[in-house]
Amino acid sequence: MLSNLCKHIIDSCPLFEQHCQLCGQRATRHGLCPPCRQQLPWRQGHRCPICQAPAASAQAPCGDCQGKHPAFAHLYSAYDYDYPLEGLIRRCKYAPDPALQGVLASLMPQALQHAHSDLPDLVIPVPLAAARRHERGFNLPDALARALADTMRVRFDDQLCWRKRNTAQQANLNRRERLKNVRDAFGVKRRCDGLHIAIVDDVASTGATLHSLAKTLRKSGATQVDAWVLARAIARQA
Ligand SMILES: [Zn+2]
Ligand SMILES: [Zn+2]
Incomplete structure (x- = not known):
């Protein structure tokens, strides 16, 4: 009730207007003006029903998922990692920018x-290794996971898992190398028996990081792990 009232006051007050994060021109209360919002890269074409990689049909899993089902049940991405969203995520990923993060x-x-049929018990961000988190001062998936948990009224927990080590940059690795790179990269602090957990990340490429975290959670007793990402990269399939 109170939050609805606050939202109404914010929405109707010119003091809260800001310039659009993309064009920098039009004033908007929500960070992106309607024409720029329409340019965001919605998913297009058929996608694998498990990992959302481009696929010949939306009914049959892609070759990778047929070969070995990932540890997560489904990956859901809001958008493709493409212009102009790609630039916004990059801007936000390496330097704190609370407005853009919001x-x-x-x-x-x-x-x-x-995108999902039943709500999870718990929403958690994909953690950064402590040293990298300290260096950056924030972790974009934390903000994304918190927003999802608030909206869906699901429990948020950013303390359940930790990242054991800084994994090498994934950008230049193929799928097999990525899987190896993030194997056993995560730890879980307590049992998750019977829980349905959603893990949240900003960008997924091959899904190797999400697979690794999901596998660790499943080993700790989680019955289902879903992966929710803001954007899925579709260019680098190896
Ligand atoms: Zn705009
Ligand atoms: Zn797939």
């Missing part, structure tokens, strides 16, 4: 609210 966080619940 805009990206607000995009996820809207796009994902129809």
